[in-house]
Amino acid sequence: MSNSKILANGVDVYYGSKQALFGISMDIKEKEVTALIGPSGCGKSTFLRCINRMNDLIEICKVSGSIKVDNEEIISEKTDVVSLRSKIGMVFQKPNPFPKSIFDNVAYGPTIHGLVDSKNELEEIVHSSLKKAGLFDEVKDRLNEPGTSLSGGQQQRLCIARAIAVNPEIILMDEPCSALDPIATAIIEELIDELRLNYTIIIVTHSMQQAARVSQKTCFFHLGELIETGETNKIFTNPDNTKTQDYITGRFG
């Protein structure tokens, strides 16, 4: 059994006076893919964004409770958000490459963190990140073209390359395939399977099939509560909770 990477305990989230998450507790293991599923507005993205403190951007959002990453509390005033985010990469729902060249997109993270001393090193990181994201062969001849000129699936893989270029340990994916066609989705799913060897991945998805295909653990959210969490196989074949059962079989949601 691998170690706990992220340990959430009693996480409450409020948007203004409206409570969005109710006492979420979760244990996420290292080098596994954990899928967060549930109907729209159930709080799975909110929870995901707590882990790298992206909720800080929303002024009315208040988070309480405890989330520990590698046994270090991150829901605290003292948390260094910048280093936290360099440890936890994130891929968004809609591909959001910077309007810069493909190379610069990937190079941005390592540059601002000072991870490289020379141009060669930078090039190496960019190339290896693109390779890890399975994009290198497709773009190696046009690294200077704008990232926005790529197709949607390629853009999303570029965003994955951008995230892994800063050498994170955890990658958060917020519905990474919702804007992509089935072929691009399949490529990304394959990629997630490969990345699992080196990274802890948490993926929010609306597609039950996707959760079943890529994840080892699945967490089912409903109305801001974590209903059930467990091995993906078990959740999809024999869930304990009837709500989970109903959702999975398509009776609501």
Place this chain on the structure above:
Amino acid sequence: MNNSIAKEKIISLRKKRSLEDMRFKYYGFTAMCLSLAVLVFLLYTIFSKGYTAFQKTIVLLEVDYNQEVLKLTPDSSDEDMEKGKFFRVKKQAIENFFPDLSKSDIKLVKKLFSINVDKEIKDYFLDNPEVINTKQQIWVTAHSDVDQLLKGNSRRDVPEDRRKLNDIQLSYVDQLVEENRVKQVFNNFFFTKADSRHPEIAGVAGSFMGSLFTLFTVFILSFPIAIGASVYLEEFAPKNRITELIEVNISNLAAVPSIVFGLLGLGVLLNVFGLPRSTPLVGGSVLALMTLPTIIIACRASLKAVPPSIKEGALAVGATKTQAVFHHVVPLALPGTLTGTIIGLAQALGETAPLIMIGMIAFIPNIPTGLTEPSAALPVQIYLWVESAERGFQEKSAAAIMVILIFLFMMNAIAVFLRNRFERKW
């Protein structure tokens, strides 16, 4: 039965709705045509009144650079040359302009020439000192009255006492035309000289430079402040009562009449800080205050238009807030920011009232060379010329309007160019 009535009702309503569509289309079309017609009429009036200002009338004058009259010798030094008695040469030239002129006639002939002729005779000599003791035919500037007569701007069929030129002078002018001793050429003075009491040698160079210096001041002051303020308000400021108050008041400031800013300049910049009057520095500061709200509003709009996903992307790889804003948001907003700034500058360029308050309406016959020198500005120059009674200034004011319009047009073209050049899709 009921069913068919309902159907008819629907059909008639549908007809009415499509008619409404049609009507609205024609309203819009008519409105557009009307505004176009007004614009064309305006431009036509300005152009037809002003284009003659780009020409000046010159007269062929025979000048005898006699060394006795000049009190110079061929060996005189450059310094002495400067002191030559050119007015005597000119006097002689005018006396011999037509054969057998009486004393009173000479006075009349003298009035056909511009006051600038002395200088032109001198400059010609200084450029070609070898012409000493020779007779030279040189083209010199005619008086504005002659100029206006030949351009057809002043009429000769009004009674003599209401004309600038009397009958004898008219006959002289006719004689000159017959002998081809007068012609119209491109008016370089209009673009190289500052304001003057004499229309024939008045130009827009002084006020143009004044406007340029003023705009420079406006840009230097307002661009960094506007960027700073809008980036802070948009990206960093906490959303509370105070920022809300500031936001509302920025919008209010944008609507404050410009003359109020002029009063502020007069009261604070001139009287309290003692900055020099009538200078581009003060004018620019006042106009910068006036345009700041406009620019800030435009900057904020363009910052707001940058998709938040770009900033999120940067933050997610561990950029600090400042890095995310200045590496990604600001560069993306820059084209819009520049466009907003140029629109603000265009507004400042056309502003007259505040400049009058701080004394930029003074008569300045020199071309300014710095920010702290008294100078005029283009709109104030137009105002001054429109006001003056002299016929020759009427065409000048129309021509100056053309200059300011072209200036504005070019600024807007730059704005469009910058926007297209730097705009990036995401």
